[in-house]
Amino acid sequence: MNSEHIESLTRLKEALQKLPGIGVRSAERLAFHILREPRTVAAALAQAILDVKDKIVHCSICYHMTEADPCEVCRSTNRNQAEVWVVEQPKDLMALEATGLIHGVYHVLMGNVAPMDGVGPEDLTIDALIERVRGGGIREVVLALNPTLDGDGTALHIQSLLRDFDVKVTRPARGLAVGSQLEYASVGMLESAIKGRTKL
Ligand SMILES: [Zn+2]
Numbered sequence: 395m396n397s398e399h400i401e402s403l404t405r406l407k408e409a410l411q412k413l414p415g416i417g418v419r420s421a422e423r424l425a426f427h428i429l430r431e432p433r434t435v436a437a438a439l440a441q442a443i444l445d446v447k448d449k450i451v452h453c454s455i456c457y458h459m460t461e462a463d464p465c466e467v468c469r470s471t472n473r474n475q476a477e478v479w480v481v482e483q484p485k486d487l488m489a490l491e492a493t494g495l496i497h498g499v500y501h502v503l504m505g506n507v508a509p510m511d512g513v514g515p516e517d518l519t520i521d522a523l524i525e526r527v528r529g530g531g532i533r534e535v536v537l538a539l540n541p542t543l544d545g546d547g548t549a550l551h552i553q554s555l556l557r558d559f560d561v562k563v564t565r566p567a568r569g570l571a572v573g574s575q576l577e578y579a580s581v582g583m584l585e586s587a588i589k590g591r592t593k594l
Contacts, residue, residue, distance in 0.1 A: 403425055403429065406428065407421045407422055407425045408421075410424050410425060449461050451463055452502075453465035453468055455468040455526070456468050456499060456500045456501050456502060457501065457502040457503075457504060457519050457522070458487055458500060458502050459484050467491075467499050467500060468499060470499075473497060473498060473499050474497045474498045474499070475499055475531065475532075476498070476531055476532055476533040476534065477497065477498030477499065477532075477533065477534045477536065478498060478499055478500065478501050478523075478526065478527075478532055478534070478535050478536065479496055479498055479499070479500050479501070479536045479538050480500075480501045480503060480523065480535060480536065480537050480538060480539065480552065481500060481501070481502055481503065481538050481539070482502075482503050482505060482506050482539055482540060482545065482548075483502065483503075483504070483505070484502055486502075486538065486540070487500050487502055489579065489584065490538060490584065490588070492581070493581050493584050493585055493588065495584075495585060495588050495589070496588070498534070498536070501519065501522075501523045501526065502519065503518045503519050503520065503523070503539075503548070504518055504519055505517065505518055506518070506539060506540070506542075506544040506545050506547070506548040507544060507547055507548040507551055509547075515551055518548075520551070520552060520555070523535075523552070524555055524556070527556060527559050527561055528559070532561055533561060533562060534561065534562045534563075534564060535552075535556060535561055535562070535563050535564070536564050536565065536566065536591060537549040537552060537553070537563065537564070537565045537594070538565075538566050539565075549565060549594075553594050562593060563593070563594045564591045564592060564593050564594060565591060565592060565594055566587040566588055566590070566591045567586065567587050567589075567590030567591055567592060
């Protein structure tokens with residue numbers, strides 16, 4: 395039997411192959427694995443995939459992923475709402491949150507300004523950040539952006555936009571090697587970077 399001619403199986407393989415890191419062989423292995431599993435297992439997988447698409451929205455305040463808007467951090471009375479940690483992606487937020495050292499709240503930019511990739515400030519949530527600051531109640535904005543060329547450029551841009559506001563703008567210390575990514579940094583490295591932030 396040539397599996398290439400079974401349409402539904404081919405469609406599953408093609409769909410799996412579109413996932414990052416999944417090549418032809420892996421897609422085939424996964425497809426056959428799913429085929430062998432009971433229907434309940436396949437249904438749970440399909441439902442879990444649909445749930446993340448249907449239930450997760452972006453927090454209207456910080457843009458982090460959440461099932462309840464505003465998110466838990468933005469709603470929390472135990473967090474310092476006057477200290478905003480600006481990160482590039484939700485995964486950076488999760489890396490910082492995992493340290494347990496952040497007592498403030500967040501703002502997710504959803505990327506960084508990358509002129510070479512055609513990403514301008516208007517494609518990010520920078521305007522919303524400025525509006526948050528304009529709204530008052532924020533005393534410190536920590537630019538926890540990755541120490542890359544684009545991250546540095548984005549930090550400079552935001553810093554210039556915040557110049558006229560009565561808000562302290564800081565950046566975590568360069569405990570992280572240049573070019574390293576927040577999400578891969580060890581907790582120890584993050585801790586020294588978080589505690590040693592400098593005023594810009
Ligand atoms: Zn939020």
